[in-house]
Amino acid sequence: MIHAVAVLGGGIAGAAAALRLAQGGLRPVWIAADRRDTFKPGEHLSAAAIPLLKTLGSDAMLRSEVHRHAHSTYSAWGSETLIQRNAISQIEGAPIVLDRGAFEDALSAQAIAAGAEKMERDVVDLRITDGHWRLDTGETCIEANFVFDATGRKAIVASKFSPRFQADKLSCQYAVFSSSDREEPRPVTLIEAEERGWWYMSVLADRRVVVNFYSDADLPGFDSTELDANARRTKVISAYLSDYGYGSSGHPTRITTNSSWIAPAIGAGWVAIGDASAAFDPLSSHGMTTALWSAIQAADAFVAQDRQKMQAYAENVASGVQDYLTARCHVYSCEKRWANSLFWARRHSNSAKGPEASA
Ligand SMILES: Cc1cc2nc3c(=O)[nH]c(=O)nc-3n(C[C@H](O)[C@H](O)[C@H](O)COP(=O)(O)OP(=O)(O)OC[C@H]3O[C@@H](n4cnc5c(N)ncnc54)[C@H](O)[C@@H]3O)c2cc1C
Incomplete structure (x- = not known):
């Protein structure tokens, strides 16, 4: 059997794409190994994610008592003085401190309930034969016409076809x-x-x-x-x-945790979403939001079989990366205390010249 669409990767991007595709009436095969026993860092969910979770019908899961509305954030950045970034001063609202495992489990359960067919495996090899994908899990071979690459920074599909650019180490x-x-x-x-x-x-x-x-x-x-x-x-x-x-x-x-991205984020028979398409410095606290956004955009374009929409998705990823790089330069340029530090000098030379990316 050749599936219409396969989603690879069991993080937030993969779960959200599997869910959105299923909500669009498809039955995606979702290849995602179980990693529940491993602590996953990254717990600050920006309030900008809430409308995206509403789109997925998933916002109620944030009411679980295992998550909580974020407390105060203080930073000593640019000087020794500790400055409070009050939730009230964050335009989009207070972030949420997630129990990351519980959040990903809930999203996964919702995707399965909506009709995604989950296989708890990793893809160990992949190739295109007779115009469709053959995804080898070591135990079985899944065939699909189209793949969503949600395998994080590994980007096991996208990195074969598009260059990955990296702005720092x-x-x-x-x-x-x-x-x-x-x-x-x-x-x-x-x-x-x-x-x-x-x-x-x-x-x-x-x-x-x-x-x-x-x-x-x-x-x-x-x-x-x-x-x-x-x-x-x-x-x-x-x-x-x-x-x-x-x-x-x-x-x-x-x-x-480097800043890196794929360009273009789409190709023949595949689309990259989440960190597979663009991975940001955790200082931005926007990785999970981008994972949700990209999964919804790409899944909606696929369900509609709309090439222009898919192309627009890739263009939005590219312009989002440029906006992010500008913001990143600005934030790092605010810390000027260590003129002889290579770490800060690298970031200051980036902010003067604009970021240098290497493929
Ligand atoms: C230290 C740290 C702190 C962070 N802090 C924050 C934060 O506070 N707020 C925030 O919003 N973001 C934060 N982030 C970023 C955020 O965690 C990521 O942007 C987000 O996890 C991206 O989700 P994803 O689904 O694209 O990728 P991932 O979460 O990386 O998921 C990729 C999945 O693909 C699977 N996979 C890999 N290879 C294969 C394969 N061959 N076959 C099948 N599956 C495969 C992996 O096992 C994994 O489950 C942080 C990141 C780090 C590293």
Whole structure:
């Protein structure tokens, strides 16, 4: 049997595309391995995502008590002074701190209930034969006329056909910290710039905190496994961790967080969505929103079998990337304290000349 459409990837983009295609009357085959046991970083859902979730009929899932409306965000960026970014000053409204696993599970369940046929596998090989895709999961071979590539930064389909551009080498080390203190931690998100990069700490919905350090993957010292010890050398985050008795319980995980994108994001028989099409610096807190937006746009174009709409989708991805790069330059240019730091110098030269992308 040759399926009309296959969706590859079990993150937010894949789940939203499978759901939207099913809502459009199709029965997509959705190839997405189960990764429920793995902690997935990235919990701040921008309020801009709420209209998208309404479009999907998924906004009610945000009312679950496992998520909560975001607390205050403070940043020491550009100076040592901690500035509050009050939810009230964010035009689009307060973000939501997600239990990421619960959110992705709920979206997945909705997609299956709507008619998506989920196969909990990875695609290990793919090729085009006789004008259609053959997607090998190692156990079975799925055939489909069209694929949605929602495999995140790997972009297993799109990267075969379109160049991927990269604006920087940003990488992240993160670990989840816990505390046995009984005192309820003040629910905050803290962002703190330092000479080698920047720190992020956020209280999760279950009271643990996630601590992330961002720097360029090729800079000395970034390979360190001393995330906990280095976090203690920060000013603001270390004070918070000490006040509430937080300590890390495991080794930090390292993950790529560079700004990168595919151009064009569509090709013959495929479309890239979510991080597979464009992956942003987590400072933007917009990755999940973009994943939802791109899934809806591309799925609607596919359901309508509207080539112009699909072309417009690719153009919107490209122009969105340019807008994002401009905003990113502006944000990094606000931090000028470390003139001799390669991390900041790279970003300042980008802001002066405009971003340099390499394919
Ligand atoms: C440290 C960090 C912090 C972040 N913080 C935020 C934040 O606060 N707010 C925000 O909005 N965004 C944040 N993001 C970005 C956000 O997490 C991503 O933009 C979002 O997850 C993109 O969703 P996606 O579905 O496109 O990709 P992913 O979530 O990466 O999902 C891709 C899926 O494809 C699967 N896959 C890969 N290869 C195959 C294969 N061969 N076959 C089948 N499946 C495959 C993967 O297993 C995965 O399930 C953060 C990212 C990082 C790394």
